[in-house]
Amino acid sequence: MTSLLLQAAGGSAATMQLVLLGGMILVFWLFMIRPQAKKAKMAKQFQENMQKGDKIVTIAGIHGVVNKVNEDGTILLETSPGSYIKVEKSAISLEWTQNVNKNAAAVAEKK
Template identity: 45%
Template sequence: MLKTVLLQASGSGGGMQSMILFGGVALVFYFFMIRPQQKKQKDQKKFIQEIKRGDQVVTIGGIHGKVLSADDDNVVLEIDKGVKITILKSSISLEASKPPVKEEKKEDKK
C-alpha cells in the first residue's frame, strides 16, 4: 500500500515538469518568432506613412523610382524621365528601400 501511494505521488510531478517545459517553449517561441515579426510590421507601417515627395523607393516587384506624390493609399513614382506609374503604398518594400549600411573599415596597425 505504501508503494502505491509513493508511485502515485511521483507520477503527479511529471505533469508539473511538462507544464514548465511547455511554458518555456512558449516563451522562447514568443521572443524569437512573434515579437520580432510584430516589430518588423510596425516599422513597415511607419515607413509607409512617412513616404514623402522626393524619396527614393523600391517596390516589392523590384521597380526603383522617385516619389512624385503620395496620398492615403497611392504613390506616383517616376521611374525614368517622363515615365510615371501609380502604385499602392503597401507595395513599397522597406527592406529594399533602406539605404545600405556602410561598415567602417578598420585598418590593422602593425
C-alpha cells in the same frame, strides 16, 4: 504506500511537462513572433511617413522616386523622367529601400 509515491511522481512529471511547454512557447515568442511584429511595425511606420522625393524600391524590385502620396493608400512613383506608375504603399519594401539608399550614400561619400 507505493501508490502514493507513484501519484506524487506522476504529478511532478505533469508539472514538468507544463513548465517545458511554457518554456517552448516563450522561446518561440521571443525568437519568432516578437521580431516579426517589430519588423511589421517599422515597415508600416515607414510607409506612412513617405513623402515626395523619397527614393524607394517596391517588393517587385521597381526603383523610383515618390512623386505624390495619395489619400487612398497609393503613391505615384516616377520610374524614369516623365514615366509614372500608381503603386500601393504596402508594396514598398523597407529593407530594399534602406539598402539602396545606404549604398547611394556610401557611393556619394567616396566621391
